Amino acid sequence: DGGITQSPKYLFRKEGQNVTLSCEQNLNHDAMYWYRQDPGQGLRLIYYSQIVNDFQKGDIAEGYSVSREKKESFPLTVTSAQKNPTAFYLCASSQGPGNQPQHFGDGTRLSIL
């Protein structure tokens, strides 16, 4: 079955450490997205990529970085500059115009040790 795979499911970070969250899709979608979700809040866009080798900052990009070297992969690095990284991170992908929905992975929960 086609879908989006995020790994790991749970991740722990020490102070001052960078960590990378994986997102892989086999839906052949051009666009991919990273969202952050905090308790009781909606989803906030971190970064998005509409095509390979190109990506754009979302609303809360500070302290994060991404790459898009392959169509199926869009890893997110949470750097030590992100002072409050504890959150649930969701990756999504979509294809075509705006009337097509985004498809989501099952998320990665990041916590600080």
Place this chain on the structure above:
Amino acid sequence: AQSVTQLGSHVSVSEGALVLLRCNYSSSVPPYLFWYVQYPNQGLQLLLKYTTGATLVKGINGFEAEFKKSETSFHLTKPSAHMSDAAEYFCAVSDRNAGNMLTFGGGTRLMVKP
């Protein structure tokens, strides 16, 4: 810029009762509209969407929503709640002129009492 407002961060209903989750948007042009459901520690799953045509759209699990342009609303309903409907629900809009970027509401947590 678009915005999405979901009235009521928490809604509690009894099993078998009507479910009504409210969503209002602000946009100069009627957007594409989506409802997603999220179960604990999972991603978002599409319930239904409105893009064009009939304003009453049916989705999975017995949910439906009606697009009302005059009220800039897209409320989600289900005639009879089941315990399995307990989850968080998100309304989202996509600007017709901005590809498939989504703006999400803050979410509504639905609790179903036995």
